[in-house]
Amino acid sequence: MPVTYEHTTLGNGLTIIAELDPEAHSAAGGFFVKTGARDEPAELMGVSHFLEHMMFKGTDRRSADDINREFDEIGAKYNAFTSAEMTVFHGQTLPELFPRCLDLLGDMMRPALRDEDFNQERQVILEEIAMYKDNPFWVLYDELNPRRYPTHPLGHLVLGTNDTITALERDQMKSYFDHRYSADNTVLSLAGNLDFDAAVRQAESLCGGWQDTGAERDTAEPAAPTDSFTIKSERVSRGYTLTMAPAPAYRDPRRHAAGLLAQALGGGGGNSRLHWALIEPGLADECEASYDPHDGGGNWFVFATCDPERLGEVEGILEREIEGLVGSLTEDDLTRLRSKALTAATLAGERPAGRMQRLGILWTYLGDRVSLEEDLAALDAVTIDDTRAVYEAFPFAPRVTGRLVPES
């Protein structure tokens, strides 16, 4: 199927990228704003995520009700998310309805930010923060992440805290919005069965008036502390352990080797080292290792839950598996990992929505297009020596480890 790539930049700096497939059954588009929790002043922590909610509250042209209703009228599948590093608004529809979807998304991107909505939505955010406190993983993560980044904004919690959200004022959000949601800090990613030239004209009309503010991100490399702690809680019955340690940044070409290494250690699918060492013998309920790259740094991430009596034993096995990983990795292991990555990438590319996401995320991190073929070629080129080198440079240390256990 002939997928073609298009790319242009509007006069105000807004980038538009697309992977077009005239045979697709749908079209997808998303605005990727390069702003998230790490770009917030500490006292405004949570403003990016709160703002994401406010984007659905209406514009000069539309009420909140209109936005929801119109998305439904065109049967769109639409959503938004906020991370430490980006805020994304996306939708997908049948091809003939996509211009209406783009009109809605583009209009939403200039919200009214009405006082009344702001005060009402604050309550929604506070409820969301409260809800996370019943989830053991998030209780542990929210304590650990700020310790992993004690002096760096990557330690910010995406939801903010009760204090920052309660204190936040509408005008502070508006200033943050004006500076960060600029044309030059946003990319519009498109994919599937759509008319690129028509979409560019529509974007010009919807977004051509957006300001170019020169919004930047501080990508200074964060410190790598050593820390550990234990939370005792009456609210849990299992033991939880979570470790973060420095790993390559998104722009680091070693990210491919790092991804395969984490996959070998504790990726999904029942064939990881941790799966065989912990799940198969019934020692842990869940375990997972992953590689989470950021702008200017990255993390290894190792998590397990188990009988709290056996937490020490489980942590010993995690340690042993991490230490033994690189030395025991074989060419066969690598071949299998690459094969899985190839299938996963092909499956993700089967839907315009998957291509749109891939394109938008990569552009936000790299300011460039990486084709699926280039990505797969880079993965294919990873050698055992590459995995050894990335492990030596980032040996799962220094670590910050947190435990959550029942109050006994």
Add this chain to the structure above:
Amino acid sequence: MPVTYEHTTLGNGLTIIAELDPEAHSAAGGFFVKTGARDEPAELMGVSHFLEHMMFKGTDRRSADDINREFDEIGAKYNAFTSAEMTVFHGQTLPELFPRCLDLLGDMMRPALRDEDFNQERQVILEEIAMYKDNPFWVLYDELNPRRYPTHPLGHLVLGTNDTITALERDQMKSYFDHRYSADNTVLSLAGNLDFDAAVRQAESLCGGWQDTGAERDTAEPAAPTDSFTIKSERVSRGYTLTMAPAPAYRDPRRHAAGLLAQALGGGGGNSRLHWALIEPGLADECEASYDPHDGGGNWFVFATCDPERLGEVEGILEREIEGLVGSLTEDDLTRLRSKALTAATLAGERPAGRMQRLGILWTYLGDRVSLEEDLAALDAVTIDDTRAVYEAFPFAPRVTGRLVPES
């Protein structure tokens, strides 16, 4: 894109169905066994799910390690799940590797069920049961479902209990397997870019020796009790409320009207009645309504979490929205709901994996193929009067309601 439908039955009763698409980038297949928690004797509760785990532990031809390794070698995305009513094993790969995927799946379906694996895997299941106890929703659901079905096997918990899993013997599982995993109680669903005739020949060779046991399901209509209870727990900080009430069965043509009604009340996407009444004003953290059809019965399902101090107020609003739903539903509402359903169905159909699942699930419930077009036409034909009629026949009563609140 020319999607074609194929269907055949082997001599032993195994059904093979397929939606072929020679232009797809992948192929997908799954064995759908019509057996789950409701088909278990009460004293063997959890055997279906435990058996699902055991299916990955090896066959006469392969060890557990072989199964995991070979799936990875072909880069397959594969998984399994167990519900009250079916147990499913499925995989997807690039087209040229699909015959190897089918060979693996077919071989897995006749597991060795070795004693040693059985005893080891029992521990894994017990850990999984323990883990769910840290999740407030499951704590509430596991108490509620048996009360919704006090004298009916739909009240069985899919994971079983500590007692049933501890007492279960390998030979009991083997007898259950021999009877329920029969050729005539299983369908092989295929979709995407594959050679149907070759797949049938392969299935004949893999599955042609399976027994035809005449396995049946008791689909007597369950009683509809009224019940309510409150659990107090030190482990939660929010309030949780969950209601189940009778709704149409899967085979009931009113299922389409019921689905739209539940979607209007509390479906995802930010435009439901419950969303506007509870999430928008910040009264609830989460709320959801859904329609869950079964063999010989079905459920409405209404769930919300909120500040425990406001649980009474939230339940009052749930009540008001349920009561006011049918009277206030407009043609515009219906048009929007249909439009969403159309897009969702089209998007799901973009991937062979989505088509394979749809086909397999529908066959398992209906013993027939329903094309996507027929499904959409049935949805399109739903009128306001139909929604009124289904509400009158199934008025969200009698109800079983459970609450989970903090120990104060």
